[in-house]
Every structure is written in structure tokens, then in C-alpha cells.
Amino acid sequence: MLKIESIQNGIVIDHIPAGKGMDIYKLLELDSQKQSIALLQSVRSEKYGCKDLIKIEGFTEPERLEVLGYLNDGVTLIVIRDGKVVKKYHPVPPRTLKNVIKCKNPRCITSTEANCEHIFKLSSSGKYRCIYCNQEASLLR
Incomplete structure (x- = not known):
């Protein structure tokens, strides 16, 4: 043991x-x-x-x-x-995620600009959305 x-x-x-x-x-x-x-x-x-x-x-x-x-x-x-x-x-979901997940939208500024931070906000629907393009994040759970 x-x-x-x-x-x-x-x-x-x-x-x-x-x-x-x-x-x-x-x-x-x-x-x-x-x-x-x-x-x-x-x-x-x-x-x-x-x-x-x-x-x-x-x-x-x-x-x-x-x-x-x-x-x-x-x-x-x-x-x-x-x-x-x-x-x-038990930790609660944070209101903002910074550089934890990446936006999957190929037209998002985070996909085209170097050194652009990936920031997602928790929406009223309980889903995280990119602050730049409003793309919904896929869950990691």
C-alpha cells in the first residue's frame, strides 16, 4: 500500500x-x-x-x-x-475564463492575431462564449 x-x-x-x-x-x-x-x-x-x-x-x-x-x-x-x-x-464556475480554452471559430480575431488572449464569459444560459465573436465554447467535462 x-x-x-x-x-x-x-x-x-x-x-x-x-x-x-x-x-x-x-x-x-x-x-x-x-x-x-x-x-x-x-x-x-x-x-x-x-x-x-x-x-x-x-x-x-x-x-x-x-x-x-x-x-x-x-x-x-x-x-x-x-x-x-x-x-x-466545490468550486463554482468562474464568470470569466482567460486562456483556458481556445475559440474554435476560424474567423475569430484570436485565430488570426498573435498574442491575442482567449477570453470567454459565462452567459445567462450557463454557457461560455468568446468575448470577441460570441462563439460558444465546447465543454471539457
């Missing part, structure tokens, strides 16, 4: 669908972080059968995790301080 130490101060990203942990790891650019990070894949779970899990010691940027509300509403974020759980919540 693999044993991973509990973290004292940081965050745990729990209930990641099996096989999606590495996608979240890359999206959050955790490879460029200086903190201690544990990515566990295909962990047995009574409730979910199988899941992925990410533990980040010393993580202090919870606003970066807002994008998880777009990716999967079943993910649980657990904030740990002094070895104790201080907050447990």
Missing part, C-alpha cells in the same frame, strides 16, 4: 474523475511550482469507485483554482491549515 504523508498547510483537490488528474496538474501549471505536490491516480474510493487526487503543500493561491468549477463541478477543494481541515467546498 502506498503511503502519502498528510499535508500541514495547503490544499487537496479531491474527487477528480479517474484519469483527469494529470490534465488538472498541467492546466494549473503545477510543474512550475516550488511546493511539494503529490498526484495520486486511480485511487480506490467507496463512493466513486476510482478517482484521482492532488495534494499541494504550501499552496496559497486559491483564486487559481476557480477554473476547476468549469472543468468539473464534482471536484472538492479541501483547505488545510495546521494539519486540520478549515474549509471544504
Whole structure:
């Protein structure tokens, strides 16, 4: 049995669908972080059968995790301080996504101009739309 130490101060990203942990790891650019990070894949779970899990010691940027509300509403974020759980919540979809997804419209300015940021806003219908051409984003879930 693999044993991973509990973290004292940081965050745990729990209930990641099996096989999606590495996608979240890359999206959050955790490879460029200086903190201690544990990515566990295909962990047995009574409730979910199988899941992925990410533990980040010393993580202090919870606003970066807002994008998880777009990716999967079943993910649980657990904030740990002094070895104790201080907050447990599901991220909500952010109002704006910046450089998370790319516009698929070939006529969009983001397709023709270099260094143009891909920005999507959450519409009243609950879908993300490109701010430049109003193209609806395809879901990653």
C-alpha cells in the first residue's frame, strides 16, 4: 500500500474523475511550482469507485483554482491549515475564463492575431462564449 504523508498547510483537490488528474496538474501549471505536490491516480474510493487526487503543500493561491468549477463541478477543494481541515467546498464556475480554452471559430480575431488572449464569459444560459465573436465554447467535462 502506498503511503502519502498528510499535508500541514495547503490544499487537496479531491474527487477528480479517474484519469483527469494529470490534465488538472498541467492546466494549473503545477510543474512550475516550488511546493511539494503529490498526484495520486486511480485511487480506490467507496463512493466513486476510482478517482484521482492532488495534494499541494504550501499552496496559497486559491483564486487559481476557480477554473476547476468549469472543468468539473464534482471536484472538492479541501483547505488545510495546521494539519486540520478549515474549509471544504466545490468550486463554482468562474464568470470569466482567460486562456483556458481556445475559440474554435476560424474567423475569430484570436485565430488570426498573435498574442491575442482567449477570453470567454459565462452567459445567462450557463454557457461560455468568446468575448470577441460570441462563439460558444465546447465543454471539457
